[in-house]
Amino acid sequence: MRGTLTFVGTADSKGVPRFWCACPICTEARTGGLNRRTRSAALIRGNGETLLLDCGPDLHAQLARLPGPLVPDAVLISHAHNDHLLGLGDLLDYAVYASGDMGMNGAPAGSLVPIPISTPAEVLPQLQDRFAYAFRRSAPVQPLPEEGLEVAGLRVRAFRVPHGANGHSHAFHLGQPGWRAAYVTDAIDIPGEVVGEWLTDLDLLILGTSFADESASPRAGRSVYDVREALELPWARAARRVYLTHLSHGVDVRGLTLPEGWAFAWDGLEITL
Ligand SMILES: [Zn+2]
Ligand SMILES: [Zn+2]
Numbered sequence: 534m535r536g537t538l539t540f541v542g543t544a545d546s547k548g549v550p551r552f553w554c555a556c557p558i559c560t561e562a563r564t565g566g567l568n569r570r571t572r573s574a575a576l577i578r579g580n581g582e583t584l585l586l587d588c589g590p591d592l593h594a595q596l597a598r599l600p601g602p603l604v605p606d607a608v609l610i611s612h613a614h615n616d617h618l619l620g621l622g623d624l625l626d627y628a629v630y631a632s633g634d635m636g637m638n639g640a641p642a643g644s645l646v647p648i649p650i651s652t653p654a655e656v657l658p659q660l661q662d663r664f665a666y667a668f669r670r671s672a673p674v675q676p677l678p679e680e681g682l683e684v685a686g687l688r689v690r691a692f693r694v695p696h697g698a699n700g701h702s703h704a705f706h707l708g709q710p711g712w713r714a715a716y717v718t719d720a721i722d723i724p725g726e727v728v729g730e731w732l733t734d735l736d737l738l739i740l741g742t743s744f745a746d747e748s749a750s751p752r753a754g755r756s757v758y759d760v761r762e763a764l765e766l767p768w769a770r771a772a773r774r775v776y777l778t779h780l781s782h783g784v785d786v787r788g789l790t791l792p793e794g795w796a797f798a799w800d801g802l803e804i805t806l
Contacts, residue, residue: 535709535806536579536686538739540798541595544570545743545757545781546616548591558782567786570800571595572616573718573741573779577707579686579806582606586705586716592620596627598801607684609677609691610652612702612719613659621660621674624648625667651677653691653703681706687806692731694720697756706731707806714806717741718779721758728768737806738772739798741779745789760784764792776804 549570550559562569572589585605654676681690688708696702704717718741743757778798786797
């Protein structure tokens with residue numbers, strides 16, 4: 534087995550329930566239903582190592598929900614949006630306190646265990662701006678090398694994807710000889726050359742689809758595929774397994790049927806790779 538992937542969060546930027554919203558999906562989410570979701574992140578385990586993809590504002594609650602303590606062997610941040618990044622402060626603190634309390638990773642209690650955190654080089658200045666205090670004395674986040682990282686039994690690389698009205702984001706390609714997967718939470722209108730290089734012949738695709746159908750919204754204001762569009766993407770249809778994530782209160786995971794091989798992700802869902 535190549536390992537597992539746990540969806541620790543599957544929501545869009547606002548989370549579900551939206552705290553001000555009384556719609557039926559937010560109401561179901563409030564009672565602990567299947568639509569209750571935290572901001573998108575994923576935890577991959579393989580080869581005795583763990584890799585965290587993104588660290589949004591719900592990170593502390595997401596890690597606290599895990600059955601045991603965790604210091605990730607690597608963390609990758611896709612882009613500098615709040616919903617993918619704002620747990621970074623917790624993560625930096627968490628590394629320090631975890632080592633002090635527990636002597637994690639074989640380190641003597643009280644010593645610092647730096648968590649290797651990286652992001653595409655062009656994202657780094659935005660992180661330095663947002664977390665200036667953490668970068669004052671050290672460089673806690675490194676630029677992700679072009680060739681990616683070898684972690685959790687996978688070669689993990691980032692690639693640039695259009696994020697519509699929000700400019701662009703990055704997605705992650707997870708590879709092993711004879712096996713390919715992609716984690717694409719925040720993208721729309723991905724051009725053919727990017728599809729050709731990164732998104733063909735996928736064994737597993739994890740794709741962000743914030744709403745079920747946004748065809749009534751002006752295209753210029755859009756930033757993530759909707760479910761209707763995802764179902765029509767030839768490269769997504771060609772993937773052997775597809776999980777939809779980054780879901781807003783506009784998607785009721787109980788009420789929409791998806792084709793064979795497709796499923797909605799939900800918080801806590803663990804899949805094998
Ligand atoms: Zn997002
Ligand atoms: Zn985003």
